[in-house]
Amino acid sequence: MANTNCRMAGSLSNIYLTDDDDDDRFLICEAIKAIGISVHIIEAVNGCDLLGKIGHDHAPKADLILLDMNMPRMNGLEAAQAIRTNKVYENVPLVMITTSNDKHLALNAAESGIDLFRTKPVSFEGYINLARELTERFRL
Numbered sequence: 001m002a003n004t005n006c007r008m009a010g011s012l013s014n015i016y017l018t019d020d021d022d023d024d025r026f027l028i029c030e031a032i033k034a035i036g037i038s039v040h041i042i043e044a045v046n047g048c049d050l051l052g053k054i055g056h057d058h059a060p061k062a063d064l065i066l067l068d069m070n071m072p073r074m075n076g077l078e079a080a081q082a083i084r085t086n087k088v089y090e091n092v093p094l095v096m097i098t099t100s101n102d103k104h105l106a107l108n109a110a111e112s113g114i115d116l117f118r119t120k121p122v123s124f125e126g127y128i129n130l131a132r133e134l135t136e137r138f139r140l
Contacts, residue, residue, distance in 0.1 A: 047074025
């Protein structure tokens, strides 16, 4: 999976974007570009792929990690639990973006170390609003 550079004016933040759906990864990146923030997006297709990327010796420092819930091999909750046991990443903000709006899942996500739980938007405008929220909340 290729890394995506969404470069605008200002400093460059690193976001790890983990989702098995190519279209969802594309929409999130496009929304971030549309609001004009400077960011380097490192894409992963599941939790195992993400852990391999952040565990690499020369991995870019993560400013934010976005996780889909339902992915093959390792889902978002499992990835969050693994990330929170790593001293390097224990304080990096984790955001779960999922198609589910199940309150029980949101509670499990919080218990697993997820800082923000959001349902995937159904429109591009929704992705733009999500990108704005992430920018403001996590100061990207």
